[in-house]
Amino acid sequence: MSDWITFALPKGRIMLDSMELFGKIGITCAEMDEKGSRKLVFENAQQKYRFMAVRATDVPTYVEYGCADIGVVGKDTLLEQRKNLYEPLDLKFGYCRLVVAEPKELQQNDNPQNWSNIRVATKYPNVTERYFAAKGVQVELIKLYGSIELAPLVGLSERIVDLVSTGGTLKANGMVEVETIAEITSRLIVNRASLKTKHQRIRKIIEELEPLIGDDVRISE
């Protein structure tokens, strides 16, 4: 099995974008196009590629442990998890921003320089902690798993740290961005051992993909 290359891809739009890009260098998987399939693993036995559909936040784990050689995942997840992985390519799709946001009323007389002891709700406690620590601001972190925008509306926290692509969700909930922590795009990640033990195949994939990626980032919707 070890001459196979296994990809871990996040279910959904990013998976489609990834396969579209891989298709340009001849990496395809007919099995994946079958409608209504609930399969999680797809194979292209002829080219010896295997594709796993997993949760985005699990992609780095599968790759770190070597269950997958290559993965595609947002930089937000990589920043949060800080795994021991290679990130050779910025794929430029899946663009969004990781921002600090707060309710509009709060923002009107708020000065970020005066922040101290603030309460922040987020899916990204590690990034948030590092970001505010670097600014010298003490934060009380509230880890949530979804609908972060709700937190300030019900008084769970004053501010949130979350991903924004078009800003529609924030606006609909009466929130505004106050600071950008990082610009996020999808990255190609590679298991450390795979890059060495399968360097011929993986190197070829990276080198063929690199020139196909333009300079412009794009939102994946």
Next chain:
Amino acid sequence: MRFSDSLPETDLPKGVKDFLPLKAAKAEYLQQQLQQVFAAWGFRPVITPQLEFLDVLELGLGEGLRDRSFRFDDRQSGRLLTFPADMTPQIARIAATRMRELPLPLRLCYSGRVLRHTEQQAGKDRDIFQTGVELIGLDGPEADAEMIAMAIESLKAVGAEEFTIDIGQVDFFCGVMDGLPLAGKLAEQVADAILRKDSSELQALLKDVELEDPARAEILALPRLYGGREVLKRAAKVVRNQRSRKALDDLEQVLDVLEIYGVLDHVTVDLGELRGLNYHTGITFQGFLSGLGRAVCSGGRYNNLTAQYGFAAPATGFTFNLQQLLFALDSTLDASVKPSSDLLIYADAGQLRPAQQLACQLRKQGYSVARDILPRNPEAAREYAKTMNYKYMAVVSGEEKAIELIDLVAGQQQLIPWQQFYQQGLAARNAKQ
């Protein structure tokens, strides 16, 4: 069993493990195989202490490990003690002090445990089993190649099939970084991007730095300088500075020796690999098994370490992380490691004496034999023997009667005359009755 939220009172701290017989046998096997290879290359074991003075050990600990040492007060001396976080500085200390009158080179090997603090993450060991070698007093490509060839031979000896020893060169990277106008945080960020092979990040970081074109080309090439031997040719095309060029020559010579040893198939090169303890000074390497993201062994040249203990000598070495190796080879080892004992001897009522004599006799013949001392019926003993991985069980009914020998693996039994079994042990089982 119902799930209970409370931890049992007899739990363990995170990052340490108990090894039960099946695993322990495998760990021991790995250690023995490695030590056999080390001995075959002329390395002799030393045993280091589990306690050192912190200030002494710290002389040779890389910065990354200094923060991760366990330390505590010594009531006897009033000084701070440490449980070593790495054995290489201990060997360096021993070589530089107790063994300094001996002629060089010294070929030393060791096997032991070190303790390190880790982040509170799942799966990170704090108690690490190290088995390795140090070659002190030799510089040059042949000595570097010896380490790499030994690491390859070691991996073969433990049954690894798909693996690579990935070679780096600290001097190559330093040559590229010397003379770049990168300070403090930016230098760290650049090194981190190179470590992750993140070309786009590297480009972004250097965008506003004033660099001559050749210097920029050198550093931007680093994340892609990995692969087979051809990497050296690609590197030679971009790299101008003297120090890096010398590092490449050095690497070329090491690969020449490895070619003679016939192990180049297992070698890859990665000039953008900066992982490793920060006392390294030249060739470094890490061993990877297919699929396992962490290295199972790592090593390299450390020419400045023994000088910290008052005796300057070039040196190189490597160490295996036994837990990583065990994790990677666990199922492979099932074939070579049999944690089972040969025989359980059961005595019928009143037959203790012959059973005990038989046990003694068979142990002398080299079989692993245990007595089923509990008063119970043979069915219960058989059940026990099977669960505990015995290969055979013998039912002793007296010196006048035949012994019933049960093959627990095949589930068959046969009768063997007492005398025959007493004299020949399990070898008697194939003989016709």
